[in-house]
Amino acid sequence: MDYFKAFLVGGLICGIVQILMDKTKLLPGRVMVILVCSGVVLGALGLYAPLVNYAGAGATVPLIGFGYTLWMGVKEAINNQGFIGIFQGGFTASAIGISASLLLGYIASLIFNPKTEQ
Numbered sequence: 001m002d003y004f005k006a007f008l009v010g011g012l013i014c015g016i017v018q019i020l021m022d023k024t025k026l027l028p029g030r031v032m033v034i035l036v037c038s039g040v041v042l043g044a045l046g047l048y049a050p051l052v053n054y055a056g057a058g059a060t061v062p063l064i065g066f067g068y069t070l071w072m073g074v075k076e077a078i079n080n081q082g083f084i085g086i087f088q089g090g091f092t093a094s095a096i097g098i099s100a101s102l103l104l105g106y107i108a109s110l111i112f113n114p115k116t117e118q
Contacts, residue, residue, distance in 0.1 A: 002056060005054060005055050005056070005058060006055050006056050006057050006058030006059075007058060008055070008058065009051065009054065009055035009058035009059050010055065010057070010058035010059070010061060010062055011058075013058075013059070013062045013064060014062060017031060017035065017062075020034075032063055035062070035063040035064045035066075035067065036063060036064070036066055036067035036070070037067060038064055038067060039063070039064040039065060039066060039067020039068040039069075039070070039071065040067040040068070040070055040071045041067075042064070042067075042068065043067065043068040043071035043072060043075075044071055048064075048068045049068075052065070052068065066094065066097070069093050069094050069097070070089075070090040070093060070094055071090075072093060073089040073090045073091075073092055073093020073094060074086060074089035074090050074093075075089070076089060076093070077089025077092060077093075
């Protein structure tokens with residue numbers, strides 16, 4: 001049942017994003033920024049945590065989950081370290097994911113040749 005809930009919520013998030021991209025003239029980069037900012041705002045309002053508890057990876061893997069992770073890191077760092085946690089918490093919470101994406105992106109760039117337009 002956990003897999004079903006994750007698939008349902010993750011698919012719903014992706015479906016909403018696809019509709020947003022198809023029905024508006026927003027560029028993909030702007031949609032990604034909207035998703036990250038939405039995750040931060042929903043996390044700050046306490047609305048995203050119940051969704052994460054319900055769907056697990058279905059809510060944390062999409063890009064909106066990255067914003068939620070940043071918020072949770074900042075919140076925890078502020079509680080532990082005070083004002084300096086505003087600047088440090090997001091980096092600490094998301095360091096593994098960012099490092100993995102940079103490393104795997106670099107490895108992929110070494111393996112595959114991009115096709116350039118002529």
